[in-house]
Amino acid sequence: MIETTPRRSLRLAVALVAAVPAMALAGDWAAWRGPNQNGVSGETGLVESWSPAGDHVIWRQAFTGRSAPVVFDGRACAIGRVGEALDKQEVVACFDAGDGHKLWERRFGVFQTAVPFSRVGWANPTADPETGNLYVQTVAGELAALDRKGAIVWSHSLTEEYGRISGYGGRTHSPIVDEDRVVISFSNVGWGETAAPRHRTYAFDKRTGALLWVATPGGAPLTITTQSVPTIAVIKGQRLLIEGNGDGWIYALKARTGEKVWGFQLSKQGLNTSVVVEGDRVYATSADENLDKAVMGRIVCIDGTGTGDITKTNEVWRVDELQVGFSSPLLHGGTLYVIDDSANLFALEAATGRNLWQQNLGTVGKASPVWADGKIFAVEVNGNVHIIRPEADKAVVLDSDHVTMPGGHYAEIYGSPAIAYGRLYFVSEEGLYCIGDGKQPFKATPGPAIVLPEDGPAQGAAASVALVPAEVIAKAGEKITFKARAFDFAGRALGEVDGTWSLEGLAGTVEGGIFTTDPKAKGSQAGKVAFTFGALKAAARARVFPDLPWKQDFDAIEVGKAPAGWIGAGNRFTVQEKDGTRVLAKPFMDQGLERQSVFIGSPLLADYTVQADVMGSAKGHKRPDVGVIAGRYTLDLMGKHDKLQLRDWAELRAVQNVEFPLQPDVWYTVKLRVEPQGDRALVRGKVWPRGGKEPEDWTITLEDPVPNRSGSPGLYGYSAADIFYDNLTVTRNER
Numbered sequence: 001m002i003e004t005t006p007r008r009s010l011r012l013a014v015a016l017v018a019a020v021p022a023m024a025l026a027g028d029w030a031a032w033r034g035p036n037q038n039g040v041s042g043e044t045g046l047v048e049s050w051s052p053a054g055d056h057v058i059w060r061q062a063f064t065g066r067s068a069p070v071v072f073d074g075r076a077c078a079i080g081r082v083g084e085a086l087d088k089q090e091v092v093a094c095f096d097a098g099d100g101h102k103l104w105e106r107r108f109g110v111f112q113t114a115v116p117f118s119r120v121g122w123a124n125p126t127a128d129p130e131t132g133n134l135y136v137q138t139v140a141g142e143l144a145a146l147d148r149k150g151a152i153v154w155s156h157s158l159t160e161e162y163g164r165i166s167g168y169g170g171r172t173h174s175p176i177v178d179e180d181r182v183v184i185s186f187s188n189v190g191w192g193e194t195a196a197p198r199h200r201t202y203a204f205d206k207r208t209g210a211l212l213w214v215a216t217p218g219g220a221p222l223t224i225t226t227q228s229v230p231t232i233a234v235i236k237g238q239r240l241l242i243e244g245n246g247d248g249w250i251y252a253l254k255a256r257t258g259e260k261v262w263g264f265q266l267s268k269q270g271l272n273t274s275v276v277v278e279g280d281r282v283y284a285t286s287a288d289e290n291l292d293k294a295v296m297g298r299i300v301c302i303d304g305t306g307t308g309d310i311t312k313t314n315e316v317w318r319v320d321e322l323q324v325g326f327s328s329p330l331l332h333g334g335t336l337y338v339i340d341d342s343a344n345l346f347a348l349e350a351a352t353g354r355n356l357w358q359q360n361l362g363t364v365g366k367a368s369p370v371w372a373d374g375k376i377f378a379v380e381v382n383g384n385v386h387i388i389r390p391e392a393d394k395a396v397v398l399d400s401d402h403v404t405m406p407g408g409h410y411a412e413i414y415g416s417p418a419i420a421y422g423r424l425y426f427v428s429e430e431g432l433y434c435i436g437d438g439k440q441p442f443k444a445t446p447g448p449a450i451v452l453p454e455d456g457p458a459q460g461a462a463a464s465v466a467l468v469p470a471e472v473i474a475k476a477g478e479k480i481t482f483k484a485r486a487f488d489f490a491g492r493a494l495g496e497v498d499g500t501w502s503l504e505g506l507a508g509t510v511e512g513g514i515f516t517t518d519p520k521a522k523g524s525q526a527g528k529v530a531f532t533f534g535a536l537k538a539a540a541r542a543r544v545f546p547d548l549p550w551k552q553d554f555d556a557i558e559v560g561k562a563p564a565g566w567i568g569a570g571n572r573f574t575v576q577e578k579d580g581t582r583v584l585a586k587p588f589m590d591q592g593l594e595r596q597s598v599f600i601g602s603p604l605l606a607d608y609t610v611q612a613d614v615m616g617s618a619k620g621h622k623r624p625d626v627g628v629i630a631g632r633y634t635l636d637l638m639g640k641h642d643k644l645q646l647r648d649w650a651e652l653r654a655v656q657n658v659e660f661p662l663q664p665d666v667w668y669t670v671k672l673r674v675e676p677q678g679d680r681a682l683v684r685g686k687v688w689p690r691g692g693k694e695p696e697d698w699t700i701t702l703e704d705p706v707p708n709r710s711g712s713p714g715l716y717g718y719s720a721a722d723i724f725y726d727n728l729t730v731t732r733n734e735r
Helices: 004-019 158-162
Strands: 057-061 070-072 075-082 089-096 102-108 126-128 133-137 142-146 152-157 176-178 181-188 198-205 211-215 231-235 238-244 249-254 260-265 276-278 281-289 296-303 315-320 330-332 335-339 344-349 355-360 370-372 375-380 384-390 395-402 418-420 423-427 432-435 464-468 471-475 479-481 483-487 493-496 500-504 508-511 514-517 525-533 536-545 550-552 574-578 581-586 595-599 608-616 625-630 633-638 643-647 655-659 668-677 680-689 700-704 714-718 723-732
Touching: 070 126, 070 418, 075 423, 075 432, 089 133, 102 142, 126 176, 142 181, 152 158, 158 181, 158 595, 211 464, 211 471, 231 276, 249 281, 276 330, 330 370, 355 395, 370 418, 464 525, 464 536, 471 514, 483 525, 500 508, 595 625, 608 625, 625 668, 625 723, 633 668, 633 680, 633 700, 643 680, 643 700, 655 700, 714 723
Parallel strands: 471 536
Antiparallel strands: 057 432, 070 075, 075 089, 089 102, 126 133, 133 142, 142 152, 176 181, 181 198, 198 211, 231 238, 238 249, 249 260, 276 281, 281 296, 296 315, 330 335, 335 344, 344 355, 370 375, 375 384, 384 395, 418 423, 423 432, 464 483, 479 514, 483 493, 500 525, 508 514, 525 536, 550 723, 574 581, 581 723, 595 714, 608 668, 608 723, 625 633, 625 714, 633 643, 643 655, 668 680, 680 700
């Protein structure tokens, strides 16, 4: 729901900031680094001390998380974890920012990830004051838009739809809102042009969830799980999205189209921190090995006005041997403040990089500092909260407090504070706190999520075109409407255009942008809806799947290729000749993506059974794991452990094991059925020698009281030795 008064105030705030772009606004803190994206708030009247025991604690809510909260529209919202044993879930909750009472919460299941429960709730939420929506990404890769009451407006399963890679460490990217877009980046293994592992950026329509564009600015990621959040800037009249990449580069993209403008190589490893921008200067940090010196850590100031590879041409200054790998910079009043990985706060002269002073905050630096009312508010992982008054040559510590768990152990704090409405909000392992002067009246002042100067109207002829949606999953016989949008040389929108439409690798028809899939198509398809406008071309990608049942025996697929449109197959799962027939193989790997899943079809598919023939070989003493996926549950023949395991995620929240020795070079048939049963799910698996009689009884059974209600079918493999698949079927469950 959109309320007219806040929108009117929002337009006024944006107009004021367009006139004075350096202004630090008070009001909402709807984005992780605040409305200026530099950790600065215009709030005043903030307290200089507090105590977890109660002094200046306006309210506290029991909540366990490691993300930064957002405060907007009178609400304080955060991501965390909740539950024990079978009830373990990720939770998003919103509280009244004034008195702290809970407005709503929504819980998300965790699936198809190796992230442990202690690291669930990693990514920061972001908010859109215009629509009132909250946008979140879970550790399982669900990107969701939630309305004012916590209902899902739209969602995408980034893992099942786009092949998002989830690592054990838990680093999960935070989305941002820019104009009509929700933008998020991650490393993935998709299909077609996105089949190679890369760190990519995806932009979705914030109202509908339609994919607007995908960018692949760099090369193979050096680190597959990173967490650099994009920053939006206007440089030389061009609206840019600037972010760190898993390949160690900083990239600037046209914010509305995803086209690459420039790149700057900073590190030999992936980047976790976000850049901060002022004018045409871009400030970036790294804690890993540098390119040209055998030392760890670097802070750079980049002239952001270039194009192409600006690594050697546009560096303004650098500071080496400062390892700032997790905490993003704070920029205010000509000073760049950074917290290194050992929790030391440094003040650097923004113009030159000269070190002005430093102050120790503890031992582990993760969260980013914020500035407001002449003070810096900084937290440290081991439960420490500091209020500091920065001076020209020193830091004056006004207050230091320690948040602990009920047993006396420190409460972890990973998320940055948020400042809004004259108050400080932060999330810890022990609770969500609101700190301020409780005697002052509470007033929720609206404001924009991101403040930027205008980049001007579109000019000249069209320089590029794009189709929306940029990618779809369709059913046989379905009709999908595409729109063609044109942009000028700077990536500014010119509006919709008419041109010539065609299909590439897809059965059906396309007329006037309406793609009608072939209702009689029996097999799955993967191709493009193509568009031509003068000399300009664009294409949207589409995967089309018939109704169940599906059957795939791989005989018709070229050796060395993967089935078209299978998410995550890449060049790791390919067809090979074996024993006179063609099978799908995942060869032995001694490094890289040994453990990988492949997903087929829509994540909305439910109430079905997956069956396949599988075989694992041996590599010395090593044995592989091989299995199938249905409804976000995995049935896994674990060669090393001589057991059959049924699970939902590596935390083993919902898990059953039975003894089953996997014999090398022997084909088995595995069968996995997931049946929704009201508020529960019945998950059952079978395994027997291929060609033998299927047993009447299920080999393994799991009843899940917190069920996954849908999910893409798939295959799973851990290739400590060669593994093979054949005769895959997906069928609807019989009642």
